[in-house]
Amino acid sequence: MTVNLAINGDASTYEGDPRTSLLDVLRNHFRLTGTKAVCGEGFCGACTVHVNGKPIMACLQPIGVLDGAEVTTIEGIAPLDELNAVQQAFEDFDVVQCGMCFPGMVMSLSAFLKENPNPERDEVKSAMTGNICRCTGYERIIDALMSVQGLEQVSSQKSEKVTS
């Protein structure tokens, strides 16, 4: 089967089994390895991408139904050499550890903040329930997100800057 879709703005064509997951297509076919395969069964959120602007778990999404879709992956969430507001906050608060969960975190939470520009801490916590992290214990990620007020102000946001 042939599927035509846009990946990070590039017109792309996939030919093959329509049951293959979007995750496998991104990673193996297009070699976009920023989207991580962790649990493979919809529990961890590491594979989150945007399809037509909505966050979905790519491991559960068969490619066959995505003809004409616009897919944004972590590689396309911000212009080259820029970070979006969420990425910038994570960077400023030094919350990244092994990093494997972060592409999915960034994708889920960027979408969440777009819908809820000024969330309460509890709302951020609930929104993060679908993104598992084994390294960080979450709370500092939430601290970072709470510093982002209004997604429009994005990449200029700097909070806990480097002290040296």
Added chain:
Amino acid sequence: MSGKFNSNSAVMNFPRRDSQDKLRGRTKYTVDMENSDVLHAALLRAEIPSARLISIDTSEAKKMPGVKAIATHLDAPGLHGIGISDHPIFAGDVVRYHGEPIAAVAALTKAQAEAAAAAIKVTFEQDDAVLTMEDALSIDAPLVHPDWENYEILFDGAARGGNIAWEATVQRGDTNAAFCRDDVTIVEGCYRVGRQSHVPFEPRAVVASFEDGRYHIQTSTQVPWTVRHVTAKVLGIPEAQVQVTVPAVGGGFGLKFDCSLEPYAAILAKKSGRSVSLYNSRREEQMTCLCRENAEIRLRSAVTKEGEIVGREATVLMDCGAYGGEQVFLTSMTAHTLGGNYKLGSVRISSRAIYTNTPPNGAFRACNGVYNTFALERHTDEICSAIGMDQIEFRRRNVIGNGDIGATGQVFEGDVLRPMLEQLLEKYPIGDTQEVLPDGRLFGRATTVGTWFIFVGPSAATVNLNADGSATLVTSGVEIGSGTMMQSLPQMVAASLGLHPSDVIVKTADTDASGRDLGVGGGRTTVSIGAASMAACEEVREKLLSVASQMLQTKAEDLVLKNGRIEIKDRPGSGATIQTVAQQAELDFGPISGSGAFTNPGVKAMPGCASGHFIEAIDIPVFAVHDCEVAVDPDTGHVEVLSYRIIQDVGRALNPRAIHGQIQGGIVQGLGYALQEEITINADGAFDQTGFETYRLPLAGDVLPIDFELFEGAPSCGPLGTKGAGEVPILNVGASIACAVANATGKAVSELPLTPPRVLALLDDDGYTGLSLTHISSEWHKNTLGRTSSY
């Protein structure tokens, strides 16, 4: 030594340089390295726990589409192990655990490799399996290793026999006399814990190739030199034929402290003439996780009414699974955790690694320290109840301090635990403890102490000073996520050389470029690799200063390195840039570099105290005081953690913000262990928890912000007074939660994890007085083989 530097300049919240690309999805982990030219590999694994293999027929599989190479035990004759060589990488004649590899296949696609693996015909005769330690220790138990006596011994001095893979014992003082005193109360308790799975988000993974007569292994490991050694040993080739390089590692927590998939990929690469990628599916990763082992413990103490512990006897059974592995080594650590924390008049400890037909276990952040501390702190509170002493008062009186001796007779230096305990209590005074909250839940608080160690041992480092004034640090250190290679190491090098840490390039691990190292784990990176790096910097400084001394016509001791310049002391702007001096050095005698090494030869035990111990005493003890409040729902058994606060001994905090990250992350892993992460083993010898649905990791909604203070200034032989800070946060989480739940419910909490069903069962059992483990004798000597046993 010429010109001291201000070590405070090493302290800063320097951000990690790898975070931006991790946030953009650009970082290439080993699992991301399957370029178009690699072959894909799959393993055929046993699906029974114990069997004799009669034949392995690969002839049909070889003919299947896309198949390029198949490997079996015939390709890897050697055995490896820690302490004992008992572990083949493929089951040849015998299957010893569910999930044990029998064959490996490389093919053009992963699906082809999996199909061919499934087509290999294996005939076998199933044997009786021993799945529990109790079974393994029964008189007529089948032996997991009938040939145990013929294995190569790599470390002498331990008692072994049958299903007892390793036994380490401690005997200091006369415990018999202590227990016979008429002024003591004898308190006895049994404790049990299950396994904990690391669940690193990047599974174990490798890409191997064979070029110019050598194997190149790119792998997700914490121990490049162990991978080099073990691969060579099992393949029966010289170690020099193996190069190991390590890209960014997506989480380790100790799981990757052993060689794992690397030899399979190496063999297939040579047989196929192609690069081969092999990684575990999530299911395989879970089912063969080298977990924190399940353990069973009996503690017995003789205590006076003033709270003096005059005698203690302990027996710890650690399940090593089918092969000895890390548990053999970790038997040593029982002495230093159960024998840490408190002053003991006399002590006997038997620490045994037991073979079972279950997947092998491994190392996991603070290893057996976590459950030994759980058992010890629960036992301590049971002692307090028995003698009628306040839990805090007992700890105040008994925690080890300056000059006190540990289980194996080592003398502790400095008062650390007591001031840490006071610091915590001052910040969080013990108030009126309400027993029932307004919503009907049971309230409990507990304060616990913990003793662990920093694993030292050999490290090497080279520092090259580049002509542009930057420096390159070459070590075998691996960035597993903790940030040490990104933060504390460049900070130290920069401080020593008067550079900014961003001017220090950190080379990723490559056994062809960097010297030998024990690996990243056990809190040793900052300490051991750090000390080697500082020694290398010292040589660079000497050379730089001698050239600058000529250039500036000033004695070396009057020069300082700062902000990328070498200045005459107290005369800013008087000197030259490091770049200029480096270039002058090139003209005079060539480029500047330095090499450094570190090890600590090991503190010794009191003669005759310890046998079978890899580590007789601890070089760098590290202490923790934890405190938590819980609410237990009597209707559901759910435990909510209301507060969690700690004082952590870090020696010296080089990057406090990064340490905060380790504390938050480590304690949450401990909360998972204490409350929800559970592995059960079924009749097939396999784990019931095969993935994220059944193995319950803490989610964002399960956690809380950890309140912490760092305790600085305790003695440490680490560079700049550091101790590792990433390993220890998890140490007494199980202990604290268990003690708080016991205080809330008034029940004998003897098992972890405290899942709602387990808590409900505790609450419902009116007569419950604790666990009874009949296979560990109350008579201590019956739990030993004896020092010269022939079994």
